[in-house]
Amino acid sequence: MDFLTWGRSPWGEWILTHVSWDLLWASIFAGVVFLVAHASYMVLSAHRKREAHEADALERSLPGLPERIPKHSLAARLFHWIMAVAMFVLLLTAFLPIVGIRFPWVQWHWMAGLLLTASILFHIVHATFWLDFWSIWVGPKDIPEFKAEVLREFGHDVPGPKPGKYPLGNRLYHTVIVVAGLLVVATGLVMMKRVHTPFFTRNPYLFGDATWGVTYVLHGTAGVALVGLVIAHVYFAVRPEKWWITKGMIVGWITRRQYLEHHEPSRWAIARSSASPNRPGPAV
């Protein structure tokens, strides 16, 4: 399998043109293998939510928690789903023609790319100023959780910190997605200079052949990586034991019980009130 494709410049010099589309199949393959392996394994793996008695105890210690724990604000959810739509359009328009389903894809691709870019910009601003910016990132403080998660994955029912607002896997995924997403968006925006759009004068000579080659390779690598990542993401979203998380992304809240069973209240504090326990509070 080739990782890169090479072309010739008009002067006959070898130039890097793209990643090999063999990588697409590799990424799909990897995604599916992971999915099958994980699904098989999950049959054996330990439950990770708190035992009922623990949750009961926790609930008693935290009186006044609302019935619906607000998790994703409307803006955050809009961002997520718009981004998801853009991502699907991008991946389908990018890869369907490669697998032989031909249609005029370029315009849809860059338009979806712009949508994705806009939603990411919004998200960055929104997350920076309105969300708990650091809640999604991974750092040294996550090591205990990581250890516990890994042990649990191997079937050990170990104590250890539950996740804050976002489970560690979720946050690791976010980190990878941030890298791939920013790469694909940054390179994609530059690549718009190579096609006709209403925004720029087309100029494929903006960079030299070598820079373009790297740009295409990064775009392609990030793109095929996203195929695998999206497969994994969708897979988790539809797994029955994760469905509550997915539902949270749709409706914006989770139940108090889910909150207590899956999260570490000390890492994700929710405003308590005795007045209206059933109303979702403001997202933090």
Next chain:
Amino acid sequence: MAEYKLIGKNYTTPDLVAKVTGKAKYAEDYRAEGMLFCKLLLSPMPHARVRNIDAREALAMPGVKAILTADELPPPPPPPAPPPGQPAVTQPPNENALTNEPVYQGEPILAVAAVDETTAADAIERIVLDLEPLPFAVDPLDSLRPNGPNARLEGNTYINRELKSLKWTEKDFSDATDGRLPMGEAPDTFSIGDLEAGFKQADLVLDETFLTQSTTHHPLETRTAMATWQNGKLHLYCSTQSTVQTVGNVARWVGIKPEDVVLISEFTGGGFGSKIPGSQTMAIPALLSKKTGQPVMMRISREEEHYIGRARAGVQARARVGFRKDGRITAIDVFTIQDSGPYGAQGDYRNVGIMASLAFQPMAMRWRGVTVLTNTPPRAPQRAPGGQQMNGIFDPIVSKAARKLGIDQVEIRRVNAPSGKATFGPPDPKTGKQGYVTSAFVREALDKGAELFGWEAKKQYSGKRRGSKARGIGVSVSPFNAGSTGFDGLLIIRPDGMLQVQSGVGNLGTHSVIDVTRVAAEMLDMPWDRCEVQFGNTSKHLPWTCVSAGSQTTHAMTRANYAAAMDAKKKLQEIAAKDLGGRAEDYDIGNQRVFRKGSPGSGLTFAQAARRAIQLGGVYDGHELPKDINAFTTRSATALAGTGLMGVARDNYPHDGNTLSHVVAFAEVEVDVETGALRIVEYATVADVGTVLHPHSLSGQVFGGSMLGIGHAISQRWLYDRQYGMPLAKRFHYNGPPTILDAPANVKFAALNIADPETPVGARGVGESPVGAGYAAILTALADALGDDVFRRTPVTPDLILASLELGHGSHDALTTNV
């Protein structure tokens, strides 16, 4: 005018049947036992340095015999010594057949010989070249910009014959507005008269910019060559314009003595200036043949011809021209930028000035110019080099002035026309005097042409529209060089009574190779069917001959053949006097006899005289030769000595002035302003070329040259991608020379047939003047139909017309070349 039996009469040239039946052998038609084929590896980059050539894989292929690289070529000759007291000239490396520093995309780097072309091509593909890209320029103005690239590491222009880097200032560029040509430092200039005073007299001054395109010569036959060595001599079958004058070049390119070259070029499929001295690349099969010990054929493809086949230098010009109310031109101030390609400077831009000074006889003039090297194929004179460009630059200005001043287009040209021994060109630095022509009858030609064309009747349609169709009429006066002197004639009256004329002229399609020998036959009163012409093969012993270029041949070689005929006549008379008594002057010749004056039946037949000449030896049969003939002629004459009565002489006839011919052309066009489509309705020319030698070939030359000019006006182009410095229009259907259906529907032709007073037969050359005439007659007609400022460059294609009429601007930036 003298009554001639042969001169001025139509006849069938002896090579014609072979041409029209396909039996003619061009270079590509030759085969030899064990012949190999070679193929060229061309540079993919416009400017690069060869770091390494890895040909191991290619050479290991079965059937691959040899590779030839630039390192194996003989070194180029050293630069000529500088004139006393001047610095040595730093020349760039001379153009050679192969190079390690390609300076244009398509320049040959190496050649491979193999048993067949497929194998040779496969081998080329397996060669790994390591090239280091170097800076390049394909547009002269780009190179002149403050930080612009130079086409060569040494510089971008010649200043006092030295390759230097010349950059203009930002101000030079910003001073030029409205698409006018910027005018920075120009190293070359000449002046005639008082320019300021000239402009002061002017009632109208026009300041116009015009771009003429570079164009590949693209003769139908490419420069294919086959070489084989026999007994230490190189036999080269090639395509060249000049049979004799190519020998010395081949010797130099191959690194041998001229005596060791046998050059065979019986038929040449055109040259237009691109094959004047042969081609450097002819050394490739010669050296590969030497290396392999087998004959080697190098067939050149159309695309390769685009690269190595030479091109006309495009000229960008800005001209200020002052006119008096009566149309008389008081002053011309012209600035020219020439695209000179990657090697030596061309003379085109200077010719723009010189020819303008002749065609319009300005009262004062200044010419300025800069020649800029570019990484595009090498330039060479192309039929009317500079003359054609001059007509394109000036004729539209003159016609515009005529419209502004309310003068007829023909009349304004009559007013300014050269006449008699008209002066022209830069004054001699020593005497301060200008040169002059041997004769000019331009007013007569204009009058005759106006009548032939029906100018007065057609004027009612000038600039008129009906529906979408606009009609226009135009006229042009085109001068160009038309002759040289000082070459040798060589002929034999054989013992069988036949006249054998040796012609060293190339057979490049003009008929002049044969036409000029008719002068010898005429002077010896030989019937044409008793004449034989030897040509196209230096083993047939040919005399020193002018290059078949610059429209020299007719003039130079009618003189040389005249001289040889006179020498033969004198020898006939002397032999008769020796045998039959009396003085030589008592004898005359005629009817294939030398006889005592008054009694044509007496004396000797030419056959008898020839036998006597052989018996007498000495000067009569060529054993003693004149001292003033060229060494080349001496060798040939020595080889022919003893075969009959030899006429051999150098052209020492007097000659006052410079020999130039004039052609005037008239054209009518119809342009569809909705589509830009144009049609040339009628075209008429009159040639002022002295005595007409051969009417058919003269009209063929005039129309052929006109079509070349018409092609430049309406279709032929030269396109470069500036990012990669690579040409896009390499083959015919992309670069668009005109086809027979683009030719004018009605064509008319006349020649003044007024003998030139400064040459024995009175004949001058005609190859070049028609080019500028055809070019500018069409351009002035188009401007008449469409308006004066619709186009400022050629070719004027439908897109250019439509963009200008409908969008109000050209298809391209006003000053960018090669688009």
Next chain:
Amino acid sequence: MAVIHDMMPAFELFQPTSIADTLTLLGRYRGDAWVMAGGLDSFDWLKDRIKRPRYVVDIGGVAELKGIRASGAGLEIGAGTTLTEVVRHPVVKEKFGILLEAAEAAASPQIRNQGTIGGNVSQDTRCWYYRAGWSCYRAGGNICYADTPTAINREHAIFDADRCVAVSPSDTAPALIALDAKMVIRNLEGERVVDAENYFIGPGIDITRMNILQPGDLLTAIRIPDTWAGAQFYFEKIADRKVWDFPLVNVASAMVANQSAIQRIRLALNGVAAHPKRLVEVEAAVTGKPRNEQTAEMAGRLAIAGAQPLQHNGYKLPLVKNLVKRAIRGVEGSWTS
């Protein structure tokens, strides 16, 4: 690998004499096979060693592909029929004069003697960057050299450019679309018949091909129904030269009109996009309208709606506008002849 042009590399040549044998070969070698009819497009590619098929199937000897015959209500023209034969055919002249004009406008007499109508509609674009072997989108790369700030693109597309700005060079294609011709395509699985306008595809659909032929497919015939026989036709081609040139733009229309109005019309252009472009909106807009200057003017304006010129082909907008106008209202002949 150094580049060399003008020397055909070796390949295996097949010269079948029947359609069945041709299809067997094409089925066997699929994408490795190159179909060659008159050779006028093929030889360029092969000699320049840019397209390097392993197998060349020369269909010049397949008699079934040649000739023009009556077919139901109309004509069937074998794909291997030369353009000269099309030009000279009496029924083409009598009923479908527009096809005669278009075929006669193509190339040069010599090329028309050799070139086939199937080849004329199926030929590749003449974009000089692509034909020079530059590895552009159409050649499988990821760049268009013809649409850059310094590109020479006077001859390129103003419509439907999708990364690639090449244009279809065919002169007969718009005439066939105007006549509502049907393209008969066969492969080992059988025969399918598609409308001429659907035979061509743009770069958005497939950037490396200009028509719907897949490996294994052979265009065997072109059927022209009688629908437009004897209609009022208009064909005009604008090119740099009078002969041996591809169109800058050409236009073809078939129209049925009476004194008061245009009853029905089909109108197509070429030289403006990677596929010949049928002007459906213009057809709809002028149907029912009187055939006059006003309608022509409206049609011309509508024809260039959505056009996106490149640096050097802006002239194609007025050219298309004027040609469409002329297709509707006609044009007076030459003034001087």
